[in-house]
Amino acid sequence: MGSRPQINPILLNEVAATADDLAPLAFAGFAHFTALQVRGRRVKGLDLHLARLRNASIQLFDRAVSDETVRRSIRQAIELGPQDQSLTVTAFSPEGEFTAASGSGEPSLLVRTGPPSDGPEGPLRLAVVEHERHLPAIKHVGEGAKTHYLRKAVAQGFDDAAFIDRHGRLGEATIWNLAFWDGRS
Numbered sequence: 208m209g210s211r212p213q214i215n216p217i218l219l220n221e222v223a224a225t226a227d228d229l230a231p232l233a234f235a236g237f238a239h240f241t242a243l244q245v246r247g248r249r250v251k252g253l254d255l256h257l258a259r260l261r262n263a264s265i266q267l268f269d270r271a272v273s274d275e276t277v278r279r280s281i282r283q284a285i286e287l288g289p290q291d292q293s294l295t296v297t298a299f300s301p302e303g304e305f306t307a308a309s310g311s312g313e314p315s316l317l318v319r320t321g322p323p324s325d326g327p328e329g330p331l332r333l334a335v336v337e338h339e340r341h342l343p344a345i346k347h348v349g350e351g352a353k354t355h356y357l358r359k360a361v362a363q364g365f366d367d368a369a370f371i372d373r374h375g376r377l378g379e380a381t382i383w384n385l386a387f388w389d390g391r392s
Contacts, residue, residue: 238299334360
């Protein structure tokens with residue numbers, strides 16, 4: 208009989224952690240993601256989500272998981288879940304963060320599913336906060352400032368926060384993009 212490999216327990220709040228407990232931790236650190244909505248097992252703009260993941264992976268890790276691998280992972284998650292759901296695909300360094308080896312291998316993918324979301328309805332009351340993200344072209348994770356400003360805005364009676372840069376220009380909101388519509392364009 209061969210020896211059994213040593214398994215080091217992982218505890219979360221003094222209890223053995225499950226895969227479900229650990230899945231959100233892929234969002235903490237050296238990683239990036241795309242979030243999409245699935246309706247009737249279909250996704251709008253898949254090509255844009257694939258491009259976002261590919262481009263951000265190349266910028267962060269100097270390589271990207273193939274589009275076909277990402278498609279297979281998304282397809283599998285969609286098939287295992289309900290007709291309508293939210294899906295988040297996160298690419299992260301299996302070497303972790305704060306090491307020179309971060310990004311030296313192929314990125315890992317985590318596909319997380321959840322209930323569908325249609326976003327807020329009606330006009331929002333937004334607190335305006337001066338904040339500029341590092342690497343703003345990448346939808347990366349580990350951005351405690353976004354949650355901090357969202358919580359402060361809600362505590363002050365707002366629905367969310369929008370960010371202005373050091374020049375006073377509107378850029379984005381906590382976890383969503385800003386778009387302006389004048390009735391025609």
